[in-house]
Amino acid sequence: MIDLPGLGPNGENRSRKREVVTDTAGTPVAELSIAPPLYIARAMAAQRKAKPLPVDQRRAALHKAGAIFATSHSAGLDFDAYVQLASRVSGLPIAVTRAQAVEVSHAVVAAFDSVQPARPIGAVPNWRDVRAGQATAIWSRRGELFGVHASGNAPGVHGLWPQALAMGYRVAIRPSRREPFTAHRLVTALREAGFRDDDVTYLPTDHAGADEIIASADLALVYGGSDVAAKYSGDPKVFVNGPGRTKILLTAEQDWRDHLDVIVDSIARLGGMACVNTTAVLVEGDAAALASAIADRLRTIEALPPDDERAVLPTQTVESARAMAAFVAARAVGTRTLLGADQIVAELGDGRAALRPAVHLLADLDAEKLNTELAFPCVWIASWERTNGLGPLRNSLVVSAFTEDDALIGDLLDEPTIANVYRGPTPTYYTASSLPHDGFLADFLMRTKGFVRLS
Template sequence: MLYLDALGPGGEYRTRTRDVITDVTGTPVAELSVVPPLYVNRTIRAQRQAAPLPTARRESALADAADIFETALSGGRDFDEYVAMVSRVAGLPVTVARASARGVAEAVRGAVGAVTPARPVGAVLDWRDERTRRGRAVWARRGDVLAVHASGNSPGVHGSWAQALVLGFRVAVRPSRREPFTAHRLVNALRQAGFRPEDAVYLPTDHAGAAEIIAAADLAVVYGGQDVVDKYARDPTVLTNGPGRTKILITAEMDWHAYLDVIVDSISGQGGMACTNATAVLYEGDPRALAAAIAARLTTIEPLPASGERAILPIQPLDSARRVADYLGAKARGAEPLLGADQVVADLGDGSAALRPAVHMLECPDVDTLNTELAFPCVWIAPWSRADGVLPLRQSLVVNAITTDEELIDALLDEPTVANVYAGNHLTSHTAPAIPHDGYLADFLMRTKGMIRD
């Protein structure tokens, strides 16, 4: 049994109240300390009282932390054992868990460079810069403590908050019960690398404690469903990361055969569990041949235990998988199933199930159905016409427009509810340091202040 203790200003803290973490078969594998709201409040108060480390120390410690995260023992487990545990509990294919965990290390290693594109060109980082004598903008934090309510669908969600450390924030992380291991390993790595206990804390807690983290911190990043997005929509101190509802649009002049690989990989890569996986494919014309080709590719994916190197599909407890299939069946009423809800659950015989891909074709681009996003390779395919415009593409984290129509790309970039626009032979999950995920995180963390001095 692995014990995941809270990591507060005073070091490790094992509480009397603990959650048992089980893997996808229902086997207990870890106990997670659950801290009360009072402990949360006192911890964040201690973080606020600690001044940021000097910039150079923060930058060097982040580079060291990335190496420690990938190479050192943490909780008695090395990197490969940690990855295996993530795969076993979260149901991620082990290759996806490994790649995502290595992505966390790369994000921490590159955190300094990642904030640079977000800084306004007219702003300086330090008021002592000589340019402030002539009048300049200073890039300043909007607070001292950032709270992070992490999701459990992938280790990768923990890569971005290291940018807040670059900027001098102290960070309080509330991990997901579904995958509490990455945050624990990363906070330990940061401390081993030279960050103080106050700089990054690990606060597993219940709903009351979660609310206290947001209330006590200056700013918060929160992951969740549409209900979470709606709850904090009017709160300028909370940045929400909700459903991706990522889409691909192909216009009639394009030969979709040439893009079939990128379409299928956008749907099924990362186990289909990421917010950047394609949820819908729209085609200008009759999409039947395209839908059949996508289904033919996806049906070849074999359901395997997540621990296998060839595994592609996500795993859930059997009862949970059946609930997902039932929900899909209800949402798919009226759609034509090419790979329907009735074949989604692949019982692995140990209390868990793989989620086979689902492909449904719609008669028209119904917005509600197109935006139904599930955490496995599940795609809706629909016809699209110029008369439909960008309406069916709204509320999308990524739209890949496979088109030569520059006015259409202009319209997508002008649409406020579309975060990222790709054009052509690019995975919807493509990332790079200079490409914001849903805006730069620093856009939320920082502001400019005018300054002039003698």
């Protein structure tokens, strides 16, 4: 059993209340200290009193921390052992887990540079750089203390919040109790690299403690599904990274056969567990042939344990997998089933099950079905006509539009509820350091202030 204490402003914290972390077969692997709300309130109050490290120190520490994350021992685990354990508890295939962990390392190294594309071109980051007699804009923090509720479906979510450290925030992380290892490893690396204990804390906690983190922070980032989005969407101090409901649209002049590889890859890459995986495919015209071809491709994916390097599909406990299949069966009523709920659960013989892909062809543009995002390769396919407009595409993190229609691209970019538009056969999971995810995090954390210097 691995011991995972909290990491507070005064070092490690082991609480009376502990929680056992199990892998997807139900085997206990770690014991997590659960911080009570009072401890969290005091820890974050101490963080608030700390002044940010100087800019050059923050830059150097982030650069160093990325390398430490990928090379050090943390909680008794080297990098390979950490990857294996993170894969076991999350159910994410080990090759995907490893790739995302490496991406976290790179993202931390690049965190300082990654925030720069969000800075207004006319804004200066440091008032001391302004010469006497100048009037200009200063890029300034909207607060001092940033809280994060991290998700546990993949390590990659931890590549974003270190940007807050680059901007001078002190950060309090509530790790997922499902996969707490990535956050622990990263906070440990940041401290070893030069950040102080009160610059960044690791606060595993329950729901009451999670509410305290939000209450104690100036601003917060939360990950979750529709329930989390509904809870926090009206709170201006909370940046919600909710369901992606990501989609692909093909217009009539496109031959879907030319794009089948990209479409299938967008559905199944990353285990189908990410918000950038394709949830729905809309086709101008008859969608039946494309739906059949997608199903033919996806049904060939072999169900393997997550520690197999060839694994593509995520795993859960058999009980959870059966519950997922029952949900899909209920949601799919009225659709044409190509890969249905009856074949989703692929038992592996050790208490775990891989989740085989599901493919359904809709008779109409049912918004509830099109926006049903699940943590495995599950896709809803429908015919779309120009007269349907953008309604079926709204509320999407990504829309990849395979089209030659410039006016349609303009309309998609103008639609406020679509966060990202990729033109041409671009996988919906595509990312780059200069590309916003759901806007830049710095858009939320920073603002411009007017500044005049006469002397």
